[in-house]
Amino acid sequence: MRIAAACSGYKRKVFTNPGPIMHLPFPSRSLLLALCICGGGAAAADNAALSPDQQAVHVLNRVAFGPRPGDIERVTQMGVQNYLDEQLHPETIAYPPELTARLAALVTPNRKAGDVVGEYVELQKQVRDEDDGARQRRRAALMAVAEETAEARLARAIDSPRQLEEVMVDFWYNHFNVFAGKGIDRALVASYERDAIRPNALGNFRTLLGATAHHPAMLFYLDNFLSTANGYTPAGKRPGQKGKATGLNENYARELMELHTLGVDGGYSQQDVTELARMLTGWTYDQRALIRSNQTFKFDAPRHDQGSKHWLGREVAPAGEAEGEMALDVLARHPATARNISYQLAQYFVQDEPNPALVDRMARVFIASDGDIRSVMRVLFASSQFLAPDAAGAKFKTPYQFVVSAARASATPVKNVGPLLATMTQLGMPLYGCQTPDGYKNTQQAWLNPDALTRRISFATALAAGRLPLAGKPAMVTPAPAIALDPERVAATLGEAISPRTRGAIAASAEPLRAAMLLGSPDFMQR
């Protein structure tokens, strides 16, 4: 009702009903431009190439999580190509000192994997010993770990000038998904993202694949840490006495081929799954060594299946740990992998059903460059499909993209990421919360549904009204009076991301509704 009551006294400013632009009382540059295009320029854009401003919006929607204030102007000025080149080399882009300081102040994202696991195991032990308050301490500690891990991710996604790096982290984390709600992975996902995913996000695919394969978060998540030769008896156990790890587990081997590399139609059989699982027996971690000296991987030779294997049409002579490394080499260089990864990248960055010729071209570069992700991305960005007018806005934002892009467009400082995380959860995409190894999809079919639109509009309305407690946890700070977003500023930030039709409807609406209408508009649902 608050907004309704405020309606009566709204002032007409930029969103005057579509009429002669000359009479407007000095709108910002991009909004003026945007309104000019209402006249007919954008309508004709279906067939024509994208205008420079439209290109800037499009690139910011794909290579970044949408525009922040001033981004469109900046990209237009430096040129789209220069922006893309810059983004492909994140190491050349300086972090703002405030972001660096914020990330440095977080505890978990800066701790060694072993230290976080050590704390986790100790708290579990105390819970087992039924120490008073241990449960509460454990819950609080786990909550802090989860919150800090999420804060590090979202602070970067919203504020990092290395936006492509953040977009690639989102892509690769989903590709090599690990569910943070499973046991010890609660303590490991921060390290997994920091040590395995992020450093390789634009690097070499084989290196990235190897980093995930060796990381305890993945070893635990897909059970390979338990997988042993059939009949293996752990040291200290009598033969026949059951231990936890006394046989083969296929889980990781299957997903390694189905999801991480070849793809489900990549031409492997159930026998190939079993044989690969045998080759990977002994790939594990030693929890004590992890805690004591941050040793995150161990090849446990006694667990390894010493027999020879027959995998993907080749004979594999017994070679211990090297069998698994060989398998990763073969998988990383396999043409089916090149196609699968290229398809997924094209789907994420271009459109839900990507052009086969584009996928082919990317796959060829994938192979020729020996899996250099940056080279593959360069081909994608240079393709006619990427900047084609029908690609602009073609993707429906995932909940993650929607929430992060709204935070960016709003330019609201986000000290408390809680409301953003809660919204992602409500929308079906809890951060680090995908239980299954396929990760979250990024297609319209997966995310567009009646309830989702209502919820997104609800979030947009609260954000625009300044009612989300983003300034700090409500319990810790005195709730600040809600400061509504300035709709002119939001409109200027989004520029041509908002269509003439939507601008017209917003212009005809009461001012207090306008910022919500922008962030909840059909135009803002897509990228």
Next chain:
Amino acid sequence: MQRRSFLHSLAFGASILVPVGRSAWAASSSSISSNSAASPTGKKLIVIMLRGAVDGLNVVAPVGDENYLRLRPTIGLALPGMDGGALDLDGYFGLHPALAALQPLWAEKKLAFIHASGSPDSTRSHFDAQDYMESATPGRKNTPDGWLNRLVAALPGAPTPSRALSIGPVMPRILRGPMAAMNLPNGAGATSANVLDRKDIGAAFDQLYANHERFGRAYQDGKTAHAEVMAAAASAAAAAAQEMNAADRGAPLPNGFPDDAARLATLMRNDPKMQVAFVDLGGWDTHAGQGNAKGQLANRLLPLGQGLAVLAKKLGPMFDDTTIVVMSEFGRTARENGNGGTDHGHGNVMWVMGGAVNGGQVYGDWQGVGDQALNEGRDLPVTTDFRAVLAQIAERHLALGDRQLAKIFPNMPQGAAPFKLIQA
């Protein structure tokens, strides 16, 4: 041991089933029930999908097969009557003890199982197998719609967005297609007012979304469905206020599936337009440490069984006009793996309950779990195509004809299931 001799040996054994008489949910066959059954949306179908491949051999366990415990020395369920033992079903099969809440339904003959059933496609990929089970076109990936959406299209009467609903934040593959469907969030949010209920905000967004080419339909479906759900919730509240004996009125239910099941039943009873519902539950991919009578699988089964019992009970007389199917993309290996878990398998067990179900039986062409009987030496064969079960429900419960069945389940190789699961 053969099934017959086992039955024999159990004849004087401790069968723990006690006849309980007609239970509360089956007791009243009120006029509401028969009235609503006569309307085009009177016959209801609820599909529960267990994503991740539930271990059917520990849900309906062949405890009477001498091979069972040999294959599953640590995770196998003990014989009925023993500590942590299975709950006897028919002297050969035993129900997982965490599903005790379903025993009365079994005794009432309102619950049946179809063992060694599933998709004929041999994939052991969760994602492909789920896709096939939801499109009902195994082996064909480009089917654009889900079978439940095609089924809604075939039903008589005028469609409304709330005719088919799903619980959860995303629209499942099975409901995808040209017919409108709605999804309700989990938890209490489903029946509370939303931002678009505020007149000025609703009007503002109507302008943006009305007739919008890309999002207009989803937006409008959301509004219509929300209005219906709010109306149903309001009449449910009014009904509850009048109910004399509503012991659980207003009491918070356990979180998760029992909670959602109760809400679903209440909505269905109060919105006669709702006819088809879908719920999916995850967390069944038990590769390690799945446990036996207790443990990971038991912890998942417990709320499922409770929720299904709540659903049956809360539907009240409507349960007589409802069929509930529980299915999962494939089964798991007959042999436990080295980590007290099971890997991806093939055949599984389907669960069917409802007023028209010829229950109290385990159906299917069961060949045991001896080495020779296993598919590829590792898991159950599929001797009943899941579509044959679904088609029989569509035909006998929802009264759909052959031509409609052929549209919902195209190119189905197997004809009618060789058993009468559903009373005519």
